[in-house]
Amino acid sequence: MDAEARLGAQVRSTVGRLYRRFRSERPDGSLGDAALDVLTHLQKTGPQTLTQLSERAGVSPASMSQSVNRLTSAGLAVRTPDPGDRRKVLFSTTAEGDELAASTRSQRNAWLDSRLRELSAEDQATVAKACELLDEITGA
Amino acid sequence: MDAEARLGAQVRSTVGRLYRRFRSERPDGSLGDAALDVLTHLQKTGPQTLTQLSERAGVSPASMSQSVNRLTSAGLAVRTPDPGDRRKVLFSTTAEGDELAASTRSQRNAWLDSRLRELSAEDQATVAKACELLDEITGA
DNA sequence: TATTGTTATACTCTATAACTATA
DNA sequence: TATAGTTATAGAGTATAACAATA
Numbered sequence: 001m002d003a004e005a006r007l008g009a010q011v012r013s014t015v016g017r018l019y020r021r022f023r024s025e026r027p028d029g030s031l032g033d034a035a036l037d038v039l040t041h042l043q044k045t046g047p048q049t050l051t052q053l054s055e056r057a058g059v060s061p062a063s064m065s066q067s068v069n070r071l072t073s074a075g076l077a078v079r080t081p082d083p084g085d086r087r088k089v090l091f092s093t094t095a096e097g098d099e100l101a102a103s104t105r106s107q108r109n110a111w112l113d114s115r116l117r118e119l120s121a122e123d124q125a126t127v128a129k130a131c132e133l134l135d136e137i138t139g140a
Numbered sequence: 141m142d143a144e145a146r147l148g149a150q151v152r153s154t155v156g157r158l159y160r161r162f163r164s165e166r167p168d169g170s171l172g173d174a175a176l177d178v179l180t181h182l183q184k185t186g187p188q189t190l191t192q193l194s195e196r197a198g199v200s201p202a203s204m205s206q207s208v209n210r211l212t213s214a215g216l217a218v219r220t221p222d223p224g225d226r227r228k229v230l231f232s233t234t235a236e237g238d239e240l241a242a243s244t245r246s247q248r249n250a251w252l253d254s255r256l257r258e259l260s261a262e263d264q265a266t267v268a269k270a271c272e273l274l275d276e277i278t279g280a
Numbered sequence: 281t282a283t284t285g286t287t288a289t290a291c292t293c294t295a296t297a298a299c300t301a302t303a
Numbered sequence: 304t305a306t307a308g309t310t311a312t313a314g315a316g317t318a319t320a321a322c323a324a325t326a
Contacts, residue, residue: 004253004256004257004264005249005253007253007256007264007267007268008249008252008253008256009245009249010268010271011158011252011256011267011271012162012248012249012252013271013275014271014274014275014278015155015158015159015162016159016162016173016177017198017275017278018151018155018274018278019155019156019159020197020198020199021198021278022152022155022156023316023317024198024199024317026292028318028319031292032291032292032293033156033292033293034292034293034294035292035293037156049307049308050307050308050309051306051307051308057160058157058160058161058164059160059293059294059295060294060295060296061307061308061309062294062295062296062297062308062309062310063293063294063295064308065308065309065310066292066293066294066309066310067292067293069309070292082307085302085303085306085307086301086302086303086307087301087302087303087306087307087308088302088306088307088308089307089308105149108152109145109148109149109152112148112151112152112277113145113147113148115277116147116148116151116277119273123269123273124147126266126269126270126273127147127151127270127273127274128147128150129263129266129270130266130267130269130270130271131150131151131153131154131270133259133263133266133267134154134158134267135153135154135157137158137252137255137256138154138157138158138161163293163294164294166315168295172314172315172316173315173316174315174316174317175315175316189284189285190284190285190286191283191284191285199316199317199318200317200318200319201284201285201286202285202286202287202317202318202319202320203316203317203318204285205285205286205287206286206287206315206316206317207315207316209286210315225283225284225325225326226284226324226325226326227283227284227285227324227325227326228283228284228285228325229284229285
């Protein structure tokens with residue numbers, strides 16, 4: 001096995017472990033990771049169409065439709081018809097959605113942030129740089 | 141937001157994006173990521189009990205029981221009663237499981253490996269170091 | 281009693297296929 | 304015809320609760 005293959009396997013392993021850890025932090029009855037990700041994104045960008053959301057997340061429109069349904073059912077987001085093209089629907093957060101997104105994010109980041117705080121400044125920079133490199137790889 | 145909080149959010153975002161990309165590479169009819177991870181682990185370590193597998197993966201024993209059921213149903217792993225403690229069951233790979241794990245892993249790592257190969261040696265080292273740091277954080 | 285594992289049930293997330301409405 | 308979105312259905316992965324078998 002060459003060096004790149006070993007590195008690929010390591011990245012895959014590390015990412016899988018971290019992701020499962022993140023996912024397991026969901027308190028009972030709260031939003032799942034996909035729905036929370038959409039809510040956070042809507043907060044940052046403002047109203048988005050279903051197609052925009054599904055392309056950004058890398059999932060099918062049908063899958064995204066169900067994710068936003070969870071948000072609208074819970075009163076965290078709303079649908080607004082696009083006045084210019086009535087095939088389109090714009091999704092946006094409600095005040096309740098904004099509040100929930102902020103509090104949930106800070107709760108879920110607490111564990112990771114406290115651990116990262118224990119690293120040296122140099123190691124923190126290494127992690128930040130690696131994230132940039134990996135984001136480029138995924139086209140983010 | 142302080143520097144650690146920003147870094148935590150960045151790590152979470154990068155990991156989520158990479159994980160979803162990995163998961164989407166599953167060809168139709170093939171093993172899911174959780175089952176493949178167990179198969180790979182069994183290959184490396186040899187026979188393991190259900191409790192060992194569930195603790196290592198960070199999931200409930202009930203969840204792991206269903207994952208190994210997918211493997212045994214497909215003929216990729218087998219159950220063996222522990223002779224010394226008949227409450228325990230040892231899971232191990234079959235020859236078919238070994239073959240499938242090897243071929244599936246190389247297929248799925250191909251995309252990531254080719255991208256990592258485009259990075260400079262220094263950037264590759266940065267990614268490797270970041271994986272080590274993050275593995276320590278998750279207790280791996 | 282405690283430990284090991286399984287089954288029953290339910291929720292999230294994902295996909296494909298088939299559909300409606302609008303352009 | 305093509306595009307935007309939805310619904311129906313199915314499978315993977317997860318959890319909790321309730322259970323059986325063994326220590």
